[in-house]
Amino acid sequence: MKLPLLPVTLVGSYSLPHWLEVAREAARENRLTEKEITEAHDNAVKSCIKDQEIAGLDVITDGELRRETMVYFFSKRIHGFDNSGRMKSIGNLDPTIQMADPVIVDKVRRARSIGMAAHFAFLKQYASAFPKVTITGPQMLAKRATNEYYKDEKQLVFDLADVLNAELKQVVDAGCEFVQVDEPVWVGYPQDMPWLVEAFNRLVDGVKAKIALHVCYGNYQLKKLFTGTYADLFPEILNVNASQLCLEFAVNDMEPLELFTKYKTDKEIAVGVVDVKDEKVESAETVADRIRRALKVIPKEKVWITTDCGMKFMPRDRAFGKLKAMADGTKIVRKEFGDR
Numbered sequence: 001m002k003l004p005l006l007p008v009t010l011v012g013s014y015s016l017p018h019w020l021e022v023a024r025e026a027a028r029e030n031r032l033t034e035k036e037i038t039e040a041h042d043n044a045v046k047s048c049i050k051d052q053e054i055a056g057l058d059v060i061t062d063g064e065l066r067r068e069t070m071v072y073f074f075s076k077r078i079h080g081f082d083n084s085g086r087m088k089s090i091g092n093l094d095p096t097i098q099m100a101d102p103v104i105v106d107k108v109r110r111a112r113s114i115g116m117a118a119h120f121a122f123l124k125q126y127a128s129a130f131p132k133v134t135i136t137g138p139q140m141l142a143k144r145a146t147n148e149y150y151k152d153e154k155q156l157v158f159d160l161a162d163v164l165n166a167e168l169k170q171v172v173d174a175g176c177e178f179v180q181v182d183e184p185v186w187v188g189y190p191q192d193m194p195w196l197v198e199a200f201n202r203l204v205d206g207v208k209a210k211i212a213l214h215v216c217y218g219n220y221q222l223k224k225l226f227t228g229t230y231a232d233l234f235p236e237i238l239n240v241n242a243s244q245l246c247l248e249f250a251v252n253d254m255e256p257l258e259l260f261t262k263y264k265t266d267k268e269i270a271v272g273v274v275d276v277k278d279e280k281v282e283s284a285e286t287v288a289d290r291i292r293r294a295l296k297v298i299p300k301e302k303v304w305i306t307t308d309c310g311m312k313f314m315p316r317d318r319a320f321g322k323l324k325a326m327a328d329g330t331k332i333v334r335k336e337f338g339d340r
Contacts, residue, residue, distance in 0.1 A: 001130060001177060001210065005339045006291065006305050007058045008330050009270065011214055011246060012134035012182060013070070013310030014048045014063030015319035041066045042122065049127050051320050056327030059130045059178065062123040064312070066115075070136045070182065071102070071144045077115065078141075078163055080108035085146055091218050091225025092188060099220070104147045104156065110163045117167075117174040124175060132178035133171050134214075135164060138199055139192075143185045154195055161203040168207045179204075180212040180246065184309075187217055188225075190232035201241045212244035212270065213237075217251070219276060219309040230256050235263050246270035248308040250290060251277055257297045269298050272308035273329065274322045281321035287329025300337065305330045 020040060027037040048063035067073035075081040085101040116133060123131045138160035142153060150156040168179055181203065186196060204211050215233065218225025230237075230247060237245070245265075247256050249272040260269065273290040274282050287305075294303055305326060311319040 003058050003130065005300060005334055005337060006303055006330050008305045008327050009057060009059035009132065010052065010061065010307045010323065011216075011272075011310050012061050012064055012180065013312040014051070014061070014065065015314055015316040016063075016065065016312050017044060017047075017316060020044045020065065045122065046126055049123070049129075051316075052323060053127070053129050055320060055323035056331070057129055057323060059132050060123075060127055061132055061134055062119060064134060064310070066119055069099075070310075071099075071141060074114060074136055074141055074164075075102040075145065077112070078108055078160075079111040080104055080106040080149070081145065088146065090144070090220050091185075092227055094223065094225075097220055097223060097225065099144070102145045104142075104145050104149045106149055108156065108159045108163060110166050113170060114167050117170045117176075120171050120176050121174050130178070131176070132180055132212075133176050134180045134182055135168065137181045137183040138164060138203060139183050139189070139196055140185050143189070154192075154199075157196070157199045158202060161199045165203050165205060165207065168204070168209075172207055172209050176209055178210045178212070179207060180214055180244075181242070182214045184214075184216050184218050185226065186215045186233060186237075187228045187230065190228060193233055193236040197236055197239045201239075204241055210244070211242040212246050212268075213240050213242040214246035214270075214309075216248050216309045220313075224251075224277065230259060234259055238263060238265050238267070242267065244268040244270055244304065246272075246304075246306055248272045249294065250275040250282075250308050254290060254293050257294060260297050266302075268302045268304055269294075270304040270306040271298070272306055274307050274326050276307055276309050276311055276314065276322070279318070281318055282325045282329075284325050284328035284332060287325050288332040291329060291333045295333075 023040040052060040081102040085103045088101040
């Protein structure tokens with residue numbers, strides 16, 4: 001993985017075009033064939049790849065544009081989920097933010113491939129930049145479901161970790177070298193950290209790839225979902241078997257930097273330098289200033305540059321503008337180190 005100083009990436013999801021939602025609805029109503037909706041997804045992913053590469057990113061994703069949501073894509077393809085659940089609040093800050101939750105009705109298991117290897121193969125075929133794969137973690141899948149089968153939630157999370165472990169090994173067999181696990185709800189359940197770390201390590205056991213862990217404050221419709229702070233997760237989070245932690249920094253004026261003055265680690269830190277919840281597109285100089293602040297605490301060889309969180313719910317022009325500002329701001333700082 002030959003990358004420049006301060007590699008630039010995004011967390012995972014990219015702006016979902018409205019035309020793709022229209023195409024999906026047409027497919028559900030049998031107005032598009034399976035071949036036609038596949039072509040629509042292919043075109044959406046190609047445009048996502050192009051945007052990231054034009055903006056100047058070094059490591060890219062497929063924007064998660066083939067996924068219904070970061071939860072439903074998995075729950076619809078894992079045995080044990082009934083996807084006709086009731087509406088349920090997401091997080092603990094605003095009870096009006098709701099989605100229909102799947103219901104756990106049986107022991108979860110991998111009935112077949114979820115499909116991530118094929119999606120990665122498409123990304124790799126069309127990408128010039130380095131590709132990574134993102135996967136929703138077992139805690140997120142468990143908390144976004146109504147459990148009507150397991151007496152012990154910990155066992156549910158561990159079983160999901162085993163399902164996802166098999167999927168990740170298939171992705172690696174397809175040539176993937178970089179996997180990011182997304183656990184947006186950890187901040188909401190700090191009391192579970194010791195066994196959540198154990199579940200994460202079970203998930204990535206034997207997965208021969210670079211591993212990153214992304215934890216945020218929730219980001220549904222560009223809104224924060226949970227009380228609590230990253231401080232509630234330290235130092236236990238440093239025990240995950242991942243070489244990189246990917247965190248929100250921009251949204252709270254670089255708040256996590258204080259933690260890395262207190263807790264030392266050899267892990268890379270992917271520093272969120274654009275606030276996806278802010279409608280304003282940051283300037284390149286604003287991004288550069290945030291990077292400089294991070295470099296006062298974290299060694300430059302350990303710093304990656306990223307978005308705070310996913311970009312699914314924002315307009316495409318804003319999403320692209322933020323990616324471009326992120327890449328251009330990074331170039332400013334690279335030049336200060338004599339690195340272009």
